[in-house]
Amino acid sequence: MPRSAGHLIVDTLETAGIERVYAVPGESYLDVLDGLYDSSVETVVCRQEGGAGFMALAESRLTGRPGIATVTRGPGAANAMISLHTAWQDATALVLFVGLVPISDRSRESFQEFGLSDWFSSTAKRVLTIDDEHRAGELTAEALRIASSGRPGPVVVGLPEDVLVRLTEAPTPTIAEAAPPTPATAELESLTARIAAATHPAFVLGGDGWHSGCGADLARWAASAGIPIFCDWRAYDALPHSSPAWAGWLGYGRADAVAAGFAEADQLVFVGCTRSDVASDGYTIGFDAETVLVTGDPEARQHAGRIDQQILASPHTFAEALISVDAGSVRGARTDAWMAERAAIQSRFAAHRPDAEAGAGATTESGTHPDSTRPGVDLGVAFGILDDRLGGDAILTYGAGNATIWGHRFLRHNAPARLVGARNGAMGLAVPGAVAASLAFPERRAVAICGDGDFLMNGQEIATAFAHGGTPLIIVIDNGVYGTIVSHQENHYPGRPSGTRMVNPDFATWMSAFDERSGAASAKSTLDDAGANGGAAPAGAGPVPTAPEVSAPGMAGHGERVETTAEFEPALDRALAHNGPALIHVLIDPATMPPAGDETS
Known part of the structure; x- marks a missing residue:
């Protein structure tokens, strides 16, 4: 029985055992979204393409299956680039589907047109474009195979808008798992x-x-x-x-x-x-x-x-x-x-001890930051308490920056597939990574460790957790500066910090903005025909329906601001007891730097 190329792509993902697709919708791949409507593959609707790509990367690292992200052309693909670079340098299997302009519009500088291979060929194992509807399943299966084989990495698949709606009788391909080589x-x-x-x-x-x-x-x-x-x-x-x-x-x-x-x-x-x-x-x-x-x-x-x-x-x-x-x-x-x-x-x-005993926090900034005398949490103590509570079994996700070093030093791992961090140093992975981890493994505790700068790269994906029932715990270490860069500046340009100060909100209040009324809208919510990244609504289009076709009970968020070491332990216990997404906003002095690496006694 004929079906569209877009539906064949979805059927191929189902056959391959893919459980989730992380998506930011766009009109360039509407037929794939329509195929997902009746699919067993869950569509996790994300708030920015970089977050969607990082969620797919986290799922791949934790499960061993290729992570799947779908984005629209031009601006959407540009936002997703950070996850492609991370998957490339980290050697993690990822497949990014990108909606494209119709074939007839190519090479005319049409709306949001861009060169898929020109953009991604240096940071992807393969760049494929489905120009033939009869090969939609075949090329999808090939992308999954290439992403996982040899040195794993990202594969990009282009989806021309007009090809997706064409009908084909091509069968859903059987995807044979390639056995990894065995030592002789x-x-x-x-x-x-x-x-x-x-x-x-x-x-x-x-x-x-x-x-x-x-x-x-x-x-x-x-x-x-x-x-x-x-x-x-x-x-x-x-x-x-x-x-x-x-x-x-x-x-x-x-x-x-x-x-x-x-x-x-x-x-x-x-x-x-x-x-x-x-x-x-x-x-x-x-x-x-x-x-x-x-x-x-x-x-x-x-x-x-x-x-x-x-x-x-x-x-x-x-x-x-x-x-x-x-x-x-x-x-x-x-x-x-x-x-x-x-x-x-x-x-x-790795033994727990206060920062004062571990050689932390000797950097000065010549009074550049007027709030440098504010109360601060001793992270050596705080992360020791966190390690005791988690017991080595939680999934930990990290972005980039000095704030993560305390977690690396003091938090144990006693089970595999419990760590997701950008090995290429990309910022913004911690929050979406923890959201994906809590969706893929709801029985495990997922904890994001991030700095204030890292959190605001993709902190909007907290909304995705509420929408889909994720329950991550997010710990934001706030020093009001890009701490890693400050430490380099102190080494090379002492007393002259430049371009590194930040002004932050009260992150804990973000969580109170989500209550039971926010709802957990189904992934099958009716989509705006205009798409999420600058698409134009069809001429003469009527009102866009906004009510979800299916809804689930909402969750309340829990957030706390911690300014002293004594406040951390009770705040952590309340956050861990909360049945829903939680965030602890931890303030530290801007002069605090990670414990010295030469301390071993």
Whole structure:
């Protein structure tokens, strides 16, 4: 029976097991939206395309399935670019569908026209355009496959407005999951011989693909073999932090002694990640060690320095193969001393203590910020309390900035797929990431950790949480400045902060603006024909219906402003007890900087 190309795209997503599409609507892909009306795929209506892309990225990282975002042409695609760059540098599977002008309008500078390949080809694995309605399902399936294969990443699919409504009898394609490569016996024998010969071997885990729990299996094997495990930046949920092999993370905010241990290793086995500039402190450490690279990417993109052996495998297939080897056989003459020393250093670094004891907050700004004497919360204490309450099982989402470093240092992870952070340093991921996490895993606690600057990048996606029943807890650390940039300015231009001050609202009051009357409108609400990003309403169009066709009970928001350390614990307990979205606005002194990385005792 004939159906439109737009409906075939939706049917293909259903067949692939996609559960949610994160969308900002536009008239350029109305037929896809119509196909979603009767679909089992939930349409999560977002408030800005950057937020929609970040939500899709978060779902991909937490589930192992490609995240799906749909946006309109021109301005909509421009807003989504930040999530594409993040997915590209972070190696996360994402498919972005972009509505396009009709084929007949191309190359005429028509309304919102832009060059899809020209924009995205440098930051996407593939850019596809569905110009043939009969191939709509085929190209959708191809996009899903490419996004997940090899080194995962983003794929962009263009949807010409006129092609979507054309009818086709093409069947819904069967999507065969490509089995990831598995290490060969000879490769394992070579690797284990290398490990046995090393004096100070170490694993470095990172990237996506640890959601199965294979990191815990690998950690048990490494502990039995006396091998410490470091993790790449914002990928340290790969293994339980309770493991005796856990040696800390590399990159921003790490302990200096952790980086020294990484530099001391005479053999490094990278699994799921590479030796990048972040992990190697700007290409300065870890280059002398014998290097084994375990990755699904034969090109070893983003890896710097030597490769003595490369094994094509996913984290799961590699861990499954390696744990079949007797760990005792690779010990050689090593004891547990090397591993135990590395673990002890990270344990001391992550131990809860006030900032005053951890070397934080020595930066001055020469009186530039008149509110620098306001009361402030000791984040060392606050994040210790938060860690106690969360118990290592919450999903944590991060944007960018100094405010996140306390979370990285003090918040444990004891289960996989519990961390979503922009490894490329993009701001604005924390709030939409936590919203997506709470929708994908409503039984888990989702907590966003963000600074004031980061929050206002995509804080509007709190509305998406209320609309779809998400229950994130958002913690906003407010110092009134772009703190990371201030710290760099103090290093390079001391006493001359410029372009870094901000004026903020009372973030807690945002939550009181949402009450039961706000409602949780269904994703199948009637859409404005004009679209969300500058589309023109059809000439002669009648009144646009605004009432949702289906509605769900609304939720109340909970917000609190915390100005002193003593106020934080009771405010946190009230927020955690609240059945709905909650926000804690935490004020700190602008001069406060993250705890010193050289403190380990």
